[in-house]
Amino acid sequence: MGLAKYITQTFQKEWKGTQDENHDYKSLMQKRTIEYRKEVKAVVKIAKPTNLASARQVGYKAKNDIIVARVRVRKGSGTYSRPKSKRRPKRQGQAKLTRRKSTRAMAEEKASKKFENTEVIGSYKIAEDGKSHYYEIVLADRDSSVIAKDKELAFLKTGQKGRAERGKTLAGKVNKETNKKKNRKYRKKNKVKNNHSK
Incomplete structure (x- = not known):
């Protein structure tokens, strides 16, 4: 073993x-x-990954221009303000609203905003309590010569700027797929309603 x-x-x-x-x-x-x-700050740079096995699965390597950041994301749905225009309570749109984005994807976006010259390679969950989720994000310097020479990470040099924000990471791709499925179901329901009304 x-x-x-x-x-x-x-x-x-x-x-x-x-x-x-x-x-x-x-x-x-x-x-x-x-x-x-x-910890006061939500995004903290750490020296070594807590879970080395999952970090290596994501793409972590012990190199100078690869860093690991721990990110805290709070639980629950986002805060939605009550609409100002008049409508029925049923149509207020406050209950059962989600962020339409996983907490893992949000953690990746937070880390990429904090460290602007880096790109997210991957992430994994390390802890959870009553208030928040904790993730570790593996980031790499896209302009580094060390990463340009690495065969597995050389793809970060071209066309990968803002990976986390554009949904290019694994967490972002999962969010895109789930949102597509939800939109398809919603369109089908509307088609059925329109056909019945005609």
């Missing part, structure tokens, strides 16, 4: 909150989330 499998097993135990004779995995996760919650 390799190192990556051991790391993934320990993190799975932390998420489940298992308690063995040797270790109390639940307390490890609790301590970590308490530390993250105390």
Whole structure:
């Protein structure tokens, strides 16, 4: 069994909150989330990834121009203001409204705005508490000669500016697909209603 499998097993135990004779995995996760919650800034640059196995799956490499940032995103739907024009309470459009975007995609956008000269390679979730989600984002300097020489990351040089904002990352692509499916269902419903009205 390799190192990556051991790391993934320990993190799975932390998420489940298992308690063995040797270790109390639940307390490890609790301590970590308490530390993250105390941080003032939502986007923090860190020296090393917390979960090395998932970081490598995403595309992390121990190179100078690749950085890791921890991002905090709050839970729940976004705040929607009540419409000023008159309408029925049913049509106010406040309840059951979602952000139409995953918290992972939002975390990637936050990190890319913070570090302007970098591009998002990928991201993964590390913790969660009652208020917010915590993600680690792997970013790379697009103008670096080290990354230009790397075969796996050389694609960042051309046509990849603002990857997170344009939905080019994995989280962004998933959001695009889900929104497309929702729009298709909505169009079908409207077609059926219009046909019945005629």
